[in-house]
Amino acid sequence: MPLDQLVQNLESALSKVPLIDPHSHIDPLKPVSKSLDDILGYHYYTELAHSAGMPQTLLAPEADPRDRVREIVKFMDRYDNTAQYAWFIDIAHTFLGLPESETRVSASDADKLFDAAQKTFAQPDWEKQVFEKTRLEKIFLTNEFDDPLTGFDTAKYVPCLRTDTLVFHFDKPETRRRLEATTGIHVHDAASLRRAMAKVFLRFTQNGAKACAISLPPTFHPAPFDDEHFYEQMQFHGYHDLASGIFWLIAELCRDFRLPFDLMIGVNRKVYPKGVYQGQDLFDQRTSLIQYRDLFNAFPEVTFPVSVLTSPQNQELMAYSWIFPNVLPNGHWWYSNTPPFIRKDLTERVTAVPKTKLIGYYSDAYKLEFVKPKYGMYRRILAGVLADEFVRPGALSETDAVALGTRLLRDNVREVFKV
Numbered sequence: 001m002p003l004d005q006l007v008q009n010l011e012s013a014l015s016k017v018p019l020i021d022p023h024s025h026i027d028p029l030k031p032v033s034k035s036l037d038d039i040l041g042y043h044y045y046t047e048l049a050h051s052a053g054m055p056q057t058l059l060a061p062e063a064d065p066r067d068r069v070r071e072i073v074k075f076m077d078r079y080d081n082t083a084q085y086a087w088f089i090d091i092a093h094t095f096l097g098l099p100e101s102e103t104r105v106s107a108s109d110a111d112k113l114f115d116a117a118q119k120t121f122a123q124p125d126w127e128k129q130v131f132e133k134t135r136l137e138k139i140f141l142t143n144e145f146d147d148p149l150t151g152f153d154t155a156k157y158v159p160c161l162r163t164d165t166l167v168f169h170f171d172k173p174e175t176r177r178r179l180e181a182t183t184g185i186h187v188h189d190a191a192s193l194r195r196a197m198a199k200v201f202l203r204f205t206q207n208g209a210k211a212c213a214i215s216l217p218p219t220f221h222p223a224p225f226d227d228e229h230f231y232e233q234m235q236f237h238g239y240h241d242l243a244s245g246i247f248w249l250i251a252e253l254c255r256d257f258r259l260p261f262d263l264m265i266g267v268n269r270k271v272y273p274k275g276v277y278q279g280q281d282l283f284d285q286r287t288s289l290i291q292y293r294d295l296f297n298a299f300p301e302v303t304f305p306v307s308v309l310t311s312p313q314n315q316e317l318m319a320y321s322w323i324f325p326n327v328l329p330n331g332h333w334w335y336s337n338t339p340p341f342i343r344k345d346l347t348e349r350v351t352a353v354p355k356t357k358l359i360g361y362y363s364d365a366y367k368l369e370f371v372k373p374k375y376g377m378y379r380r381i382l383a384g385v386l387a388d389e390f391v392r393p394g395a396l397s398e399t400d401a402v403a404l405g406t407r408l409l410r411d412n413v414r415e416v417f418k419v
Contacts, residue, residue, distance in 0.1 A: 010398065014382060017409050017410050018135050018136070019137060019371070019410065023330075024141065035065055036114045037068055070110040080104065083338045088373075089104075095130075098113070130372075139156070140362075141160050145166055145179070146179070155208070159210070161209055166200075201259075211262055214247070224245065260417060262305045265308055267283065268284040288316065289316050292304075300325070311336050314344070318349055330359045343384070347389060356412060358412060
């Protein structure tokens with residue numbers, strides 16, 4: 001089949017855009033892989049291999065990394081039809097010296113690739129090389145409220161306050177102990193909780209944080225923080241029912257500290273408790289953004305970049321982004337992060353939502369080597385959508401289409417998060 005020259009031209013132009021990745025799980029003190037086990041230990045591969053029949057024996061932490069890689073590669077011929085497999089081939093081409101003509105790996109390749117990774121990843125400037133080959137300028141982190149925020153370049157590794165623990169695990173004594181340890185404030189009433197939370201936000205913003213984030217279960221309903229009855233709640237009912245109010249308090253602090261609040265909506269944890277590590281969570285069709293209408297209305301000053309787990313929910317997100325100035329579609333998360341869903345969801349968004357509100361993509365990566373293949377997948381789809389929806393119908397020139405694509409890839413991230 002002949003290659004589509006228009007799509008190629010657009011993809012080539014978009015591949016030159018320096019990236020600011022607005023959501024990842026990178027450890028800034030260990031941002032790149034040390035072995036191929038760091039690559040194939042990514043939950044996408046362990047999930048797929050286990051789903052295709054691989055036992056979990058070699059996934060135990062004490063298992064030999066080379067043996068684990070051999071086992072995961074051995075099962076690749078069962079999931080070499082997937083987007084995740086394509087990411088791995090891209091990594092092997094870009095970073096491990098696999099010839100471009102080779103598009104398949106088999107069990108016999110495991111040791112060769114493992115050894116190539118050991119040699120390549122050991123280079124003293126490997127982190128710098130990955131940044132350059134990826135055209136990566138900045139990448140956002142996912143920081144616990146008491147994480148240290150020193151020892152790394154916050155201009156490259158941008159802190160982001162992840163608040164799941166504060167909202168959903170405040171009932172645990174350990175969470176309250178950690179909060180007191182990091183703020184010096186013993187929480188015993190509403191006022192002390194407010195002071196402690198404000199101190200967390202102050203520390204993060206003083207260290208370059210540009211966003212706050214949380215993942216939310218399907219049935220969650222935000223509600224205003226009840227200062228008057230907080231002490232009574234704490235004394236007689238415990239902390240179990242405080243999540244909605246603490247979430248609301250965090251939204252207030254996002255307003256006061258002028259931080260966007262990333263909402264990642266719809267994840268149902270531990271649906272498959274016997275699954276592999278990080279491979280136990282699924283989406284839930286009961287989720288609706290109507291649960292957040294009071295929040296969106298109450299905080300017009302707060303920008304809410306919203307991610308949803310399912311493609312069917314994309315139309316609802318598109319509609320909210322259509323009418324709410326402070327709601328923005330944000331990337332293609334998790335189970336929607338494969339080409340058919342991205343293509344559908346992106347087409348809906350880019351033809352209905354103001355272009356200045358579209359945050360095109362984020363990698364969700366745990367190691368920097370994954371940024372390039374994931375963004376490469378997105379750019380190819382973006383080029384195709386721009387070609388079909390704008391250039392071929394005559395709505396935009398190629399130059400203007402590249403400008404629109406650049407806005408989704410980079411410009412909006414800079415403007416929304418002020419980086």
